[in-house]
Amino acid sequence: MTAPATEDLLRELTPQVLGALVRRHGQFEGCEDAVQEAVLAATVQWPAEGVPDNPRGWLVTVASRRLIDQMRSDHARRERESATATEVVPEDVPDTDDTLVLLFLCCHPTLTAASQTALTLRAVGGLTTAEIARAFLVPEATMAARISRAKQRVKAAGSSFSLPDGAEREERLRVVLHVLYLIFNEGYTASSGSELHRADLAHEAIRLARMVHAQLPEDGEVTGLLALMLLTDARREARTTAAGDLVPLDEQDRTKWDRGLIDEGIELVKASLAGPALGPYQLQAAIAATHADAATAAATDWPQVHALYLVLERIAPNPMVTLNRAIALAETEGPLAGLALLSTLDGDERMAGHHRLLSVRAHLLEKTGDTAGAYEHYRRAAKSTGGIAEQRYLESRASRVRT
Amino acid sequence: MKFLISMHINPAVLDALTDEEKAAIGDGHGKFIEALKKSGELITTQALVDPSQAAVVSVRNGQPVVTDGPFLESKEYLGGFYLIDCENKERAIELASQIPDTAIEGLGVEVRQVMFADGQLEA
Numbered sequence: 001m002t003a004p005a006t007e008d009l010l011r012e013l014t015p016q017v018l019g020a021l022v023r024r025h026g027q028f029e030g031c032e033d034a035v036q037e038a039v040l041a042a043t044v045q046w047p048a049e050g051v052p053d054n055p056r057g058w059l060v061t062v063a064s065r066r067l068i069d070q071m072r073s074d075h076a077r078r079e080r081e082s083a084t085a086t087e088v089v090p091e092d093v094p095d096t097d098d099t100l101v102l103l104f105l106c107c108h109p110t111l112t113a114a115s116q117t118a119l120t121l122r123a124v125g126g127l128t129t130a131e132i133a134r135a136f137l138v139p140e141a142t143m144a145a146r147i148s149r150a151k152q153r154v155k156a157a158g159s160s161f162s163l164p165d166g167a168e169r170e171e172r173l174r175v176v177l178h179v180l181y182l183i184f185n186e187g188y189t190a191s192s193g194s195e196l197h198r199a200d201l202a203h204e205a206i207r208l209a210r211m212v213h214a215q216l217p218e219d220g221e222v223t224g225l226l227a228l229m230l231l232t233d234a235r236r237e238a239r240t241t242a243a244g245d246l247v248p249l250d251e252q253d254r255t256k257w258d259r260g261l262i263d264e265g266i267e268l269v270k271a272s273l274a275g276p277a278l279g280p281y282q283l284q285a286a287i288a289a290t291h292a293d294a295a296t297a298a299a300t301d302w303p304q305v306h307a308l309y310l311v312l313e314r315i316a317p318n319p320m321v322t323l324n325r326a327i328a329l330a331e332t333e334g335p336l337a338g339l340a341l342l343s344t345l346d347g348d349e350r351m352a353g354h355h356r357l358l359s360v361r362a363h364l365l366e367k368t369g370d371t372a373g374a375y376e377h378y379r380r381a382a383k384s385t386g387g388i389a390e391q392r393y394l395e396s397r398a399s400r401v402r403t
Numbered sequence: 404m405k406f407l408i409s410m411h412i413n414p415a416v417l418d419a420l421t422d423e424e425k426a427a428i429g430d431g432h433g434k435f436i437e438a439l440k441k442s443g444e445l446i447t448t449q450a451l452v453d454p455s456q457a458a459v460v461s462v463r464n465g466q467p468v469v470t471d472g473p474f475l476e477s478k479e480y481l482g483g484f485y486l487i488d489c490e491n492k493e494r495a496i497e498l499a500s501q502i503p504d505t506a507i508e509g510l511g512v513e514v515r516q517v518m519f520a521d522g523q524l525e526a
Contacts, residue, residue, distance in 0.1 A: 112490045115443075137405075137520050138446055138488045146443025386404075388519045 006046050009055060010039050011207070014126030017059040019098020021067065022161050028105060029151040030067055032123050038063035039126060099124060100215050101163055103208075106150075107176045110157050115150035116179045117186070122147055124211075125204050135201050136186070176212070177225050177281065180205050184229050188236070189387065202233055220275035224282030227268035231288035234261035246393040250297035262292045283312040302331035319351045323360055335367035355384035359394055366401055374401045404516060405446065405488050406495040410504050411511035412482035414453070420507075431503030439487065444498070450483030479511055492516065 014035060021031040038059045052058040106120040118136075121127045127135075133143035164172055187201030209226040216222050238252035247253075269289045272282045287308045294300040309325035322345055330338025342361055351357045362377030378398035382391050417425070439445035457472025473480055485502075489495050495514050504510040 114488075114490055118443075136488070141440075142443050142446055142488060144443070145440055149441065149443055386516050386518055391518070 006043070006051060009051070010042055010059075011126035013056050013059055014039060015099045015102050015124045015211075016056060016097070017063060018123055019102060020060050021063055022102075023098070024064075025067060026161070027155075028159075028161065029155050030070055031063070032151060034063040034067035034070065035059070036122065036128070037066045040128065097215060098161075099211050101161060103176045103212065104163060104172050105154055105159055105161070107172070107179045108154050108157055108159060109172070109175055110153050111150050113179065113182055115146055115153070116175070117183050118143060118146050119150045119154075120179055120208070121183065121201075121204065125208060127204070173216075173219070174221075177221060180209050180212070181225060181229075181281075183208070184232075188232060202229070202236075205229060206233065218275070220272040220277060221279040221281045223268050223272035223275075224279060224285045227265045227272065227285035228281055228288055230261045230265035230268070231285060231292050234258040234265065234292065240389070244389060245396075246389050248393075249291065252297075254295065257292065265289060266292065278311065278315065280312060280316040283308055283315070287312075300331070302328055306332050319345050319348045320356070323351070323356055326364070327360060330364050330367065335364040338364045339368070353384055355381045355386075355390070355394075358384060359397075362394075362397065366397075371401045404491060404495070405486065405520060406492070407515050407517060408485040408487065408495070408499045408502065409513045409515070410482045410484065410502065411479040411513065412504070413479045413509045415478065416507065416509035428503045428507075431501075435501055435503075438501075439485070439498070444487050444489045446486040446488055448483065448485045451481060454480040479509075486517070 017038070018031060018035045021035060022028050025031060041062055042055075042059060046052070046055075102124050103120065106123050107116045111119070118132055121132050121135075122129065129144050129147060130140050132147075133140040136143065163169060184202050184205035187203070187205065206226070206229050209222070209229055213219075213222050213226045234257050235249075235252065237258070238254065238256040239247055241247060265285065266289050269282070269285045273286060275282075287305055290301055290304050290308065306325060306328035309321060309328055313321045313325055322341065326338040326341040329341055339361065342357065342364065345351045345357060358377050358381035362374045362381055365377060366374035375398050378394050378401065382394035382398060385391050385394065420428075436445065436448060439448075454473040455471075457474070459470045459472045459474045461468050461470075487495065487498060489498060492514070495516075499505065499512050499514050502512050505512045
């Protein structure tokens with residue numbers, strides 16, 4: 001295992017080195033492979049021989065050589081005589097930060113979300129294929145194929161190595177943020193196997209969001225997403241018991257919440273809310289900040305949470321938002337009002353048989369005193385969920401209302 | 404998301420197929436595996452020996468009792484499976500529909516999401 005300091009340095013340098021290479025040689029696909037090989041070489045050599053004086057230059061040199069070797073062997077048969085291709089002598093890497101450009105490429109709209117996340121983690125996050133495969137609990141060969149296919153698609157789409165303009169840029173940035181959000185969730189909702197690796201995914205998503213935020217400090221949604229991640233991650237210690245059982249928000253030991261992350265998150269929320277336009281991440285972060293502000297569950301400012309969900313529902317209508325608003329409404333106007341709002345979702349195909357709809361209804365029925373209805377819905381929710389920790393939790397709620 | 408696509412076979416149905424039909428099933432699986440590998444969606448696939456070779460194990464009063472299988476008294480048996488990692492359930496169903504067994508009456512192909520996973524997946 002590489003020393004953490006070396007690993008951090010490598011991850012930080014990866015997008016810079018890749019950006020420098022692509023600027024010089026084009027062909028994102030080949031450069032990405034070459035950088036990955038250079039990073040692997042560094043993880044072997046640096047701990048043994050010490051970090052070079054100019055680590056970025058070292059990586060650019062090694063990656064350039066790999067790339068040229070690759071180009072030579074590709075052309076060897078056809079162009080043997082021209083095999084004296086000029087050796088690249090790396091000049092200083094330009095100061096331009098290519099992180100954003102790379103993120104836009106990796107989160108290309110023609111890719112599936114699974115491919116976008118994998119490619120982003122490798123090309124921008126500097127993780128190895130093996131690490132990404134472990135994090136997603138798939139064999140390395142599966143992940144390697146996925147990344148390779150993703151790069152072919154990016155190539156086929158004919159993307160140029162530059163930031164898109166105007167409306168397209170705005171749209172593509174939303175995709176990037178969504179991918180970072182997915183990476184975060186993948187780590188945060190870990191319920192099986194190598195939990196350590198999956199927690200790393202949440203940290204990696206935060207690190208990438210920080211990089212984007214550093215590039216676009218004025219973008220409210222970027223700030224909002226980073227704040228949302230920090231405020232959510234702050235609750236990590238409190239949201240499961242030592243045995244791995246889920247602890248709902250209202251039962252969490254709030255002294256276990258990470259104050260440092262909360263303070264930083266709240267500051268970011270405040271800054272982003274001062275901006276001109278409000279987006280979904282900002283609103284979700286504002287909701288998370290409202291919860292973080294409450295010393296106890298009883299002290300939660302539910303009218304504010306409800307008002308924020310109402311705005312969120314208006315700008316980004318989605319049954320899941322309505323579902324969450326029903327929880328807030330139940331707190332401000334009673335469980336019957338919450339149940340009435342839930343019933344508006346019954347005809348929504350996206351929510352048919354969804355475990356969250358069943359579990360929220362169970363929860364609200366429990367509050368009205370309808371234990372039989374609550375039991376029935378907790379049981380159905382437990383059967384419908386895809387998460388084992390959530391299933392255990394829902395089953396325990398079911399047996400709790402029955403007794 | 405991970406899904407198990409299980410293939411429930413009926414030996415009587417398989418026996419009634421012509422050699423060409425049997426060969427086509429084999430080819431279809433081969434192509435399906437190649438495509439899954441290329442797209443980075445295959446975790447592993449395995450096929451099982453004939454159900455007549457199964458042993459059913461139970462423990463009574465602390466003593467293991469082993470009897471000849473199969474456990475289920477049924478015309479169909481689990482013949483093999485694909486463990487895949489793909490975008491969502493719709494994609495899993497789309498992939499399952501490419502399995503040749505789906506076109507044959509009496510053979511069952513079932514898609515279920517994986518809920519818990521642990522251990523090495525290098526197959």
